[in-house]
Amino acid sequence: EPISTLYQNMAYRLGSSTVYARNRGNPGAQTPVWEATDVDADIATFPDMRLYVARWGVNDASRITADGFEETIDSYRTALRGGLTKLRAFKDVKSLSILLMTPNTISDGSQPRNIRWNEAIRDLIIEAARDFQCGFIDTYAMWRDGYRDAWDDAWLANDIGGSGGVHPDVIFNHWIASKIADFTLKPMQH
Numbered sequence: 001e002p003i004s005t006l007y008q009n010m011a012y013r014l015g016s017s018t019v020y021a022r023n024r025g026n027p028g029a030q031t032p033v034w035e036a037t038d039v040d041a042d043i044a045t046f047p048d049m050r051l052y053v054a055r056w057g058v059n060d061a062s063r064i065t066a067d068g069f070e071e072t073i074d075s076y077r078t079a080l081r082g083g084l085t086k087l088r089a090f091k092d093v094k095s096l097s098i099l100l101m102t103p104n105t106i107s108d109g110s111q112p113r114n115i116r117w118n119e120a121i122r123d124l125i126i127e128a129a130r131d132f133q134c135g136f137i138d139t140y141a142m143w144r145d146g147y148r149d150a151w152d153d154a155w156l157a158n159d160i161g162g163s164g165g166v167h168p169d170v171i172f173n174h175w176i177a178s179k180i181a182d183f184t185l186k187p188m189q190h
Contacts, residue, residue: 003168006177014185022046030063031056031079039083043090051097051184052087055139056080057125058103058166061117069112069120077124084132093133099183100129102140104176105155106166113166137179 004023011019024038034056042052060076067075087098102122106113118140129136155172168176 001170001173003173003177003180006174007180010177010181011185014181016185028059028062030060031076031083035079035083035086039086043086049091049096051099053099053101053180054080054083055101055103056083057121058106058113058117060121061113064112064117073120073124076121077128080124080128081131084128084134088132097184098132098134099137099180100125100134101137101180104139104168104172135183137183139176139179142179 002023002025004021008019008021011021022042024034024042026033026038029038034054042049057076057080060072060079063075064072084098087096090096102125103118105115106118122138122140126136126138128134155169
């Protein structure tokens, strides 16, 4: 099940029938696509939203060979901050909680989606969380060693032709959804 469904089910079990979670993940999409189209579509579609979770960046690394590492980092930072600027213009901190997350650990031998990439964008996400008053979950740091036993322990789906994994497998999706629920739903339990 996708993380959005798992999260919504967790909210229901904690007594909330008003949580609607939508997975806006676009296969292969990069953060500039999120900034240019997805943020605007989310604002138009969900004008009453009170929580926005963003976990972008893993696919941006696929441009490194064409753009170079630093140029790709700069493009990611610009798009992340541009999307957050739109969200904060839509609703202030009191009206919209934003949760930023790092991409999960990855094992992609075919592209530079790897530890170096995750470590580089992690600092940009932390900076953006601080500057835009967002919550932050470091999904990568929690499970950074997951790539070592990616398939044996059901961490990552072997979804890129045997060269590695990018997408969380079933158990890993549950772990990530649980962290989001711990961060956002715990107050509902009291």
